[in-house]
Amino acid sequence: MKNRLTSIRSRIDLRLRDERGIALVLALVVMGTLSITAVSVAMFTTSNETSSARDRDVARALNTAEAGLNNALAVLTQQDSTGTQPIGATLASTTFTLDGYSGTYSATKTSGLEWTITATGVSPNGRVTRNLELKLDGTQSTQSTQQSPVYGYGFYVNSTTGCTTIAGNSPVQVSVFVRNDLCLTGNAAITQPGATSNTLTVYVGGKYTATANPSVGSPTQKVQSFTAAGGCVRQNANVICSTSSQSKAYANAYSSTPSAVTKPTADAAAVYASGNWHSPICTVGSFVFDGDTTLNASLGSVDLLQSNGRPSFDCTVWNSSGTTQIGRLAWNLTTKVLTISGTILIDGGLSFSGQSSARYTGFGSIYANGLVTTAGQAAICGPPALPNGSSCTGNWDPAQGALAIVGLNGWSMSGQSEFNVIAYVNGAFSATGGAVVTGPVITDTATLSGNGKFASVTTVPPGTPGAASSVTTTTWKVLPGSWRQLLTGL
Amino acid sequence: MAILAIAISAQLSVFSSSYVSIGRASMKGTAVTLADKQMEYYRTLPYSCIYLASASGDSAYSGDSAYSASQLTGSSCSPYASPAASATTASQTVSGPDNRSYRVDTYIVSTTPTGGRALKTVTVVVRRVTNGVVGSVLAREASTYDQAQQ
Numbered sequence: 001m002k003n004r005l006t007s008i009r010s011r012i013d014l015r016l017r018d019e020r021g022i023a024l025v026l027a028l029v030v031m032g033t034l035s036i037t038a039v040s041v042a043m044f045t046t047s048n049e050t051s052s053a054r055d056r057d058v059a060r061a062l063n064t065a066e067a068g069l070n071n072a073l074a075v076l077t078q079q080d081s082t083g084t085q086p087i088g089a090t091l092a093s094t095t096f097t098l099d100g101y102s103g104t105y106s107a108t109k110t111s112g113l114e115w116t117i118t119a120t121g122v123s124p125n126g127r128v129t130r131n132l133e134l135k136l137d138g139t140q141s142t143q144s145t146q147q148s149p150v151y152g153y154g155f156y157v158n159s160t161t162g163c164t165t166i167a168g169n170s171p172v173q174v175s176v177f178v179r180n181d182l183c184l185t186g187n188a189a190i191t192q193p194g195a196t197s198n199t200l201t202v203y204v205g206g207k208y209t210a211t212a213n214p215s216v217g218s219p220t221q222k223v224q225s226f227t228a229a230g231g232c233v234r235q236n237a238n239v240i241c242s243t244s245s246q247s248k249a250y251a252n253a254y255s256s257t258p259s260a261v262t263k264p265t266a267d268a269a270a271v272y273a274s275g276n277w278h279s280p281i282c283t284v285g286s287f288v289f290d291g292d293t294t295l296n297a298s299l300g301s302v303d304l305l306q307s308n309g310r311p312s313f314d315c316t317v318w319n320s321s322g323t324t325q326i327g328r329l330a331w332n333l334t335t336k337v338l339t340i341s342g343t344i345l346i347d348g349g350l351s352f353s354g355q356s357s358a359r360y361t362g363f364g365s366i367y368a369n370g371l372v373t374t375a376g377q378a379a380i381c382g383p384p385a386l387p388n389g390s391s392c393t394g395n396w397d398p399a400q401g402a403l404a405i406v407g408l409n410g411w412s413m414s415g416q417s418e419f420n421v422i423a424y425v426n427g428a429f430s431a432t433g434g435a436v437v438t439g440p441v442i443t444d445t446a447t448l449s450g451n452g453k454f455a456s457v458t459t460v461p462p463g464t465p466g467a468a469s470s471v472t473t474t475t476w477k478v479l480p481g482s483w484r485q486l487l488t489g490l
Numbered sequence: 491m492a493i494l495a496i497a498i499s500a501q502l503s504v505f506s507s508s509y510v511s512i513g514r515a516s517m518k519g520t521a522v523t524l525a526d527k528q529m530e531y532y533r534t535l536p537y538s539c540i541y542l543a544s545a546s547g548d549s550a551y552s553g554d555s556a557y558s559a560s561q562l563t564g565s566s567c568s569p570y571a572s573p574a575a576s577a578t579t580a581s582q583t584v585s586g587p588d589n590r591s592y593r594v595d596t597y598i599v600s601t602t603p604t605g606g607r608a609l610k611t612v613t614v615v616v617r618r619v620t621n622g623v624v625g626s627v628l629a630r631e632a633s634t635y636d637q638a639q640q
Binding site for chain 2: 027031034035037038041042044045048049051052053055056059060063064066067070071073074075076077078079094096098099101136476477478
């Protein structure tokens with residue numbers, strides 16, 4: 001029994017000491033381990049590649065969404081440049097592409113001066129989306145420009161050379177500002193109106209020259225101030241201006257200090273660009289403001305009232321986009337009333353023929369791209385004055401209505417006529433005979449031999465060169481801290 | 491033994507390709523970082539300071555789809571301080587955080603969305619550089635900039 005047990009143990013020991021076949025086992029184990037490792041490495045590598053690619057997609061999608069925000073900013077700052085679009089207005093969803101990526105942007109106006117913009121960037125495979133939001137904030141500032149001081153003078157001459165000649169028999173009873181020489185001849189005079197004194201100012205940028213009879217003010221009704229920067233000459237002899245017995249310039253104050261008041265500029269090109277003059281909207285009749293689509297005096301000379309025979313019309317000119325009314329001009333043949341509002345431009349000169357006699361209502365300005373002329377017995381009366389032949393009955397009150405006529409190439413009046421208007425002239429103003437402009441005349445050069453009857457005005461109509469203006473500017477900026485990423489994309 | 495040798499060879503190839511792949515992914519990740527850094531820098535600049543000092547470059551630069559002959563160039567943006575040279579250099583080689591060299595090409599052009607005002611579109615392209623030779627594109631990003639942002 002003992003021997004048998006020993007034999008069995010010996011056989012077991014032999015079996016245990018026999019290593020044949022172990023290499024296969026080890027190889028399988030090592031192979032298995034390496035295979036698992038290889039698969040793990042491959043999976044890790046693939047995952048890393050995928051993750052890296054996704055990182056790039058995320059970065060590019062985010063930049064595309066950011067571009068969408070900027071595109072929206074660029075559009076909104078143009079489409080709502082004045083900040084006047086109503087709350088709730090929207091910018092429709094717009095699709096764009098950028099360097100292979102696509103995106104969309106849209107916006108909604110959430111308050112008076114605030115837009116909320118959302119933008120999306122999407123990777124080409126559609127797997128990565130980034131949504132961003134931003135607020136655009138507007139600030140408004142108003143810049144006011146005061147009315148040019150030239151309208152405080154009833155008669156203003158801008159030229160610094162030559163002589164402004166006044167030779168009429170009726171005195172000029174308004175403040176005068178001439179930057180060149182002032183030459184008074186015949187019975188011309190500049191006098192205080194009525195029984196007043198100490199209200200008018202007379203400024204001569206050059207030399208004041210007078211013949212024997214003319215005077216400025218009177219010993220009992222002195223003007224407020226008299227300035228002759230170039231000195232005074234009377235009857236061809238130099239005189240001391242402040243010695244009124246020599247100069248016949250009676251004033252409470254004398255000066256020789258030059259003044260810097262200059263004529264405002266008439267920007268005809270800007271006025272022309274502001275409106276669609278070739279295609280007015282007329283509710284009654286018709287009127288041609290422009291013969292073509294260029295500011296080129298295409299209409300020659302326009303007889304505005306055609307001796308009161310022009311058919312009725314009521315025409316409005318809008319800006320090129322049709323959103324803003326630039327001006328309205330209407331004529332009623334029955335009532336002989338001219339209605340004006342805003343700014344009107346006629347691409348040609350303006351004439352008032354024969355018996356053109358009318359009154360006007362409203363506040364506005366008419367730019368005439370040519371010569372303004374009248375040779376007949378016309379009367380253009382401002383409220384509440386009424387036409388009566390070639391004159392106006394009653395006194396024009398510019399506070400009730402005012403018409404400024406801007407002559408872009410001179411102004412010539414003769415015959416018996418009265419215009420209750422503000423005359424702004426590029427070039428020469430000439431009034432002879434009984435022709436008068438009762439509003440202020442602002443011109444480059446002037447010759448008066450008629451009955452000067454000017455007046456200053458407190459407020460000139462809108463659109464007149466040098467009129468007071470108020471411009472509100474809206475500046476759009478991104479609201480700080482409003483940028484955020486919306487958690488809707490993967 | 492033959493089967494074992496084949497298996498081990500296959501596994502070695504898996505390891506080696508994985509090594510290369512991981513290295514490439516690492517480079518692309520670094521390239522994205524560099525592109526991000528360049529792009530973000532422009533977001534700190536005033537609108538008028540986004541320009542290139544010179545829009546010329548080598549064939550790799552001018553051969554990119556983002557290249558335009560009418561790129562926005564400038565030399566100053568007064569009253570603001572001039573941007574760093576890295577923001578105005580069209581093509582530059584930089585060292586990444588992994589100490590490898592990368593080529594960062596920047597393209598700036600003006601574009602106008604429909605109904606909007608002009609924008610500046612910036613495209614940043616990062617290319618690999620191996621032994622001084624410019625290689626393939628590793629990363630690219632593009633975005634636009636509006637005046638209202640600054």
